[in-house]
Amino acid sequence: MVAVCALGATQVQAADGDITQYKLSNGLRLVVKEDHRAPTVAHMVWYKIGAIDEFNGTTGVSHALEHMMFKGTKKLKPGDFSKIVAGLGGQENAFTSRDYTAYFQQIQAKNLKRMMELEADRMHNLQVLPAEFKKEIQVVMEERRMRTEDQAQAKLYEAFLATAFEANPARRPVIGWMNDLEHMTASDVANWYHTWYEPNNAVVVVAGDVNPAQVKKWADETYGQIKAGTLPDRKPQVEPKQEGVRRVEVRAPAENPYVLIGFKVPKLEDVAKDRDPYALDVLAAVLDGYSGARLNKSLVQGTQEAVSVGASYDMTGRGPSLFYLEGTPAKGKTVDQLEKDLLAQVKKVADDGISEQELERVKSQLMAGQVYKRDSVFGQAMEIGQTLTLGFKVEDIDRMIDQMKTVTRAEVQDVAKRYFDTAQMTVGTLYPLPIDPNKKQAPAPSGMLH
Incomplete structure (x- = not known):
């Protein structure tokens, strides 16, 4: 592992207060927004990876990886992440979209460093265990059944996008096609993780009752210990011109x-x-x-x-x-x-x-x-x-x-x-x-x- 320090801070004057930005030398972007009205903080990690980056055959892999991010690392057993957050009185969850995948915790400000330690750990040390994946992919498929296949308007929306777009990956559902989910493997998810979950493909946002310099120090001690990765080129996927209804x-x-x-x-x-x-x-x-x-x-x-x-x-x-x-x-x-x-x-x-x-x-x-x-x-x-x-x-x-x-x-x-x-x-x-x-x-x- 490589120790790095944050580069110089820059401040942005926002309509409702200053925002302090840092960029670690491993490429991770850190943004701190102070709000001292309550001793709480929102801590979010955003990865620039979503359904729009996927390929036929493994649609839904970004969302499946989101699920697996709660299933253990080299340091934590499956479920430990959520237990620690709950034990500290916090709330946490995650979401996947066409454009990005994000993870967040809402926690007392005094526990922020612990959250940063946890997120930095699973940014670098996730274990996609076949046994855990086999169980979790069933959860994902059930989610698809409940949210799409058993919902008439959702089925229409899915068919609508597949009709509106011919070439652009916007035509694919975020949760993935069922056939792809049925044939997805733990290796598919692990490969996606090792390809895209890198500090230089991530933005960390901290908003709440914090001191920016202190947050930067903690970021150096957690996220800053992860070496930058080599990200694939993203090729343009231009949609052909539509020429009729x-x-x-x-x-x-x-x-x-x-x-x-x-x-x-x-x-x-x-x-x-x-x-x-x-x-x-x-x-x-x-x-x-x-x-x-x-x-x-x-x-x-x-x-x-x-x-x-x-x-x-x-x-x-x-x-x-x-x-x-x-x-x-x-x-x-x-x-x-x-x-x-x-x-x-x-x-x-x-x-x-x-x-x-x-x-x-x-x-x-x-x-x-x-x-x-x-x-x-x-x-x-x-x-x-x-x-x-x-x-x-x-x-x-x-x-x-x-x-x-x-x-x-x-x-x-x-x-x-x-x-x-x-x-x-x-x-x-x-x-x-x-x-x-x-x-x-x-x-x-x-x-x-x-």
Whole structure:
């Protein structure tokens, strides 16, 4: 093992306080956000590895590895990690997405160094034991059954992505295809771990009642003892241009029909120069950002064509972005009509624009959401970790907000005109089959946590 020390610190002036950043000489990035309102801390380790990096044959390996990270190291037996955290009165979990895998603990500040020791240990010393893997992969497959195969809308969403994208790995489910899980081996997971779980592919975020210099010292003594690894090149996987509407149908037991529409739109690349992603984000909020937003007001409260409607767009990510419209038609109404109604609402913005009141309402909602998110140390750590892992800088968090404030009505109308051509549209439709009254229904998915 190699002893290294942290390089010089840099500080970023954030809207709600300073953030101190360090980079260890092994490449690990450490970010410390002070918040002394309570003697607690959120400690997170983010790895830039997720489903978007996987290959056919081993889809779901990032998520399977997340599970195995709790199953023992050279120092700890399976389950010891969680027992130690619980014994110290803390909470911990992990999540895997298309873009990253992250692990976290919420703990008393006095126990932070112990958490850093534990995470540094499993960053370098994980043991993927075949016997433990054989048991845990069954847990993962059951999770897939509960969250996807027994959930009609989740099945549609999975089929939708596999239709919307031909070449980009965004078409694959984060949890993996069942056939890949059935044939996955402990060696597959171990190889993935040794390939990607390196300090120079990780971001450690600490937010709470801490002193940055002390946190840096502890990082030197824990993460800093791990030698940097050689990471594989990430090859671009550019999606071919879509040249016509794509449709997919799923027929599964469900209470209601459902329609999901997606359009290929740009994502944020340059925080200062890009404008369309900000305008698209505002458009999504105008359509579905508050209780009186356009979709709900027009199609649920107004014409009563639907019992639920929605619009969403995520402008950040390592893969391609989609702008979503969705809805469940009211009794006696059809998904075909609701599809037309949803598209008509976007066309109305394209034709007539939005009001100044709508724009200001959305911007106020944006600011309120930021204040709420930053009210918790965990929310702050999440925001920082996600931003850095997706390739942006800490200071970009406030820059994005400042840019969003400058979006104009004309820009929102312009993106509504340019990006909602049917040549870029994918439509997924759920047609419900009768629900077996004797079959126990699985609970609805409740997030990514393992």
